[in-house]
Amino acid sequence: MPLALLALAISAFGIGTTEFVIMGLLPDVAADLHTSVLTAGNLVSAYAIGVVVGAPLLAVVGVRMSRKHLLIVVMGVFVAGNLLSALAPDFGWLVAGRVIAGLPHGAFFGAGSVVAASLAREGREGRAVATVLLGLTFANIVGVPAATLLGQDVGWRATFLVVTGIGVVAVSALAALVPYEPARPQQSLGRELRAFRDRRVLLVLATAVFGFAGVFATYAYLASIATHVMGLEESSVVWVLALCGVGMTIGVAAAGPLTDRAALPTAYAGLGGLAAVLIAFAFTAHITWVAMVMVVLLGAVGFLMTAPLQTMVIRFASDAPTLAAASNHSAFNLANAGGVWLGGVAIASGWGWTSCALVGACLAIVGLVIALTAGQTAARRATA
Structure with a gap:
C-alpha cells in the first residue's frame, strides 16, 4: 500500500x-x-x-x-x-x-x-x-x-x-x-462544471442522496432505539454505535475489491440489502441479540455503497473529476440531513421509534431505482 x-x-x-x-x-x-x-x-x-x-x-x-x-x-x-x-x-x-x-x-x-x-x-x-x-x-x-x-x-x-x-x-x-x-x-472551473452535463454523474449523485438518507434515517436514532426498544442502559449506547462502526468498516473493506470487479452491481447489492435489513430491523429491534446483528448489518450494507458510488463519479467525470467527487460528499450530507428529518417526522407522528427504519427502507428502494437507471444509462452510453 x-x-x-x-x-x-x-x-x-x-x-x-x-x-x-x-x-x-x-x-x-x-x-x-x-x-x-x-x-x-x-x-x-x-x-x-x-x-x-x-x-x-x-x-x-x-x-x-x-x-x-x-x-x-x-x-x-x-x-x-x-x-x-x-x-x-x-x-x-x-x-x-x-x-x-x-x-x-x-x-x-x-x-x-x-x-x-x-x-x-x-x-x-x-x-x-x-x-x-x-x-x-x-x-x-x-x-x-x-x-x-x-x-x-x-x-x-x-x-x-x-x-x-x-x-x-x-x-x-x-x-x-x-x-x-x-x-x-x-x-478550469468551466471544465469541472461540464462534468455535471453527464446524466450518469447526476444519477449517481441522486443515488447517494436517497441511498444514504436511508442509512441516516435510522442511524441518527440508534441511541434512542437502543434504550427505548432494545432495552439497553444509556451507558451501553456508545457500544451500539461502535457495533455499527464495525459493520461500516466491514462494508467498506468488502466494497473495495467488489467495486473493482463490478461497481454498479455492488451498489445495487448495498441498496437492496439496506432495504431488507431496515425492514427486518423495524420488526425485530425488541429482540436484543437480533437487533445487535441488524445494527452490524446496517453499517455493512449501508457503507457497501460508498466506494462504488465514489469510483463511478470519478470514472464518469474522468476529464475533470475533483468537483464531481467532492459533490458526492455534499450528496451524502444532504442525505444525512434529509434522512434524519424524515425519520424524525415518522417518530413524531406517533408511529414508534422503529418507524424510522421503515422510512429508511423506502428511501433505499428509491435509491436502488435511481441506481438501476444509472446502470441502464451507462450501458447505453457504452453501446453507443
Missing part, C-alpha cells in the same frame, strides 16, 4: 471522528453552555451545512492548485474549525466552529479519492478509494467511542483539542507522503 494512502486514511479518521462524536456529546455540551439538548442538536446540522457548502466551494477555489496542496489547505481549515470548537466561548461560536470544521469534508474526500485512484494500479482503483474511506469508518469503531468517553470524563472541549491534534498530524503526513502532481493547465 502506498504510504500516501496512509496519510489520506489518517485524515479521514480525524474527519470521521469530529463528524460523529458530537452526537454522543450533546448532553454535555448543552449542560456546559446552558442550552437544551434539542438546541445543541443543531450542531449536527451545522457540520452538515459546512459539508454541503464547502465541498463545491473549496473544490472550486482549488481548481488551479495541485491536489496535494488542496488537501493540505483543506485539512488546515479542518484544524482551525476544531480548534475554534474547543475554545468557543459560547454556543454561537461553537456553531461557527462546527460549520468551519465541516467545510473541508467534501473537498478532502473528493480530491483524496482522485489522488488514491491515481496511485492505484489499473483495475484496483476501488480498493484504493476504499482504503481512504476505511479511515472514516474506523473512526466509528475507535475514534468516536474513545473521544466520547474522553468528553464525558474530562470535558467536551478536550475532545475537540484531541481532534485538532489529529488534524495537525494529518497535515504533516499529507505534506510528507503524498506525491506532488502539478496542476494540469487545462483544469
Whole structure:
C-alpha cells in the first residue's frame, strides 16, 4: 500500500471522528453552555451545512492548485474549525466552529479519492478509494467511542483539542507522503462544471442522496432505539454505535475489491440489502441479540455503497473529476440531513421509534431505482 494512502486514511479518521462524536456529546455540551439538548442538536446540522457548502466551494477555489496542496489547505481549515470548537466561548461560536470544521469534508474526500485512484494500479482503483474511506469508518469503531468517553470524563472541549491534534498530524503526513502532481493547465472551473452535463454523474449523485438518507434515517436514532426498544442502559449506547462502526468498516473493506470487479452491481447489492435489513430491523429491534446483528448489518450494507458510488463519479467525470467527487460528499450530507428529518417526522407522528427504519427502507428502494437507471444509462452510453 502506498504510504500516501496512509496519510489520506489518517485524515479521514480525524474527519470521521469530529463528524460523529458530537452526537454522543450533546448532553454535555448543552449542560456546559446552558442550552437544551434539542438546541445543541443543531450542531449536527451545522457540520452538515459546512459539508454541503464547502465541498463545491473549496473544490472550486482549488481548481488551479495541485491536489496535494488542496488537501493540505483543506485539512488546515479542518484544524482551525476544531480548534475554534474547543475554545468557543459560547454556543454561537461553537456553531461557527462546527460549520468551519465541516467545510473541508467534501473537498478532502473528493480530491483524496482522485489522488488514491491515481496511485492505484489499473483495475484496483476501488480498493484504493476504499482504503481512504476505511479511515472514516474506523473512526466509528475507535475514534468516536474513545473521544466520547474522553468528553464525558474530562470535558467536551478536550475532545475537540484531541481532534485538532489529529488534524495537525494529518497535515504533516499529507505534506510528507503524498506525491506532488502539478496542476494540469487545462483544469478550469468551466471544465469541472461540464462534468455535471453527464446524466450518469447526476444519477449517481441522486443515488447517494436517497441511498444514504436511508442509512441516516435510522442511524441518527440508534441511541434512542437502543434504550427505548432494545432495552439497553444509556451507558451501553456508545457500544451500539461502535457495533455499527464495525459493520461500516466491514462494508467498506468488502466494497473495495467488489467495486473493482463490478461497481454498479455492488451498489445495487448495498441498496437492496439496506432495504431488507431496515425492514427486518423495524420488526425485530425488541429482540436484543437480533437487533445487535441488524445494527452490524446496517453499517455493512449501508457503507457497501460508498466506494462504488465514489469510483463511478470519478470514472464518469474522468476529464475533470475533483468537483464531481467532492459533490458526492455534499450528496451524502444532504442525505444525512434529509434522512434524519424524515425519520424524525415518522417518530413524531406517533408511529414508534422503529418507524424510522421503515422510512429508511423506502428511501433505499428509491435509491436502488435511481441506481438501476444509472446502470441502464451507462450501458447505453457504452453501446453507443
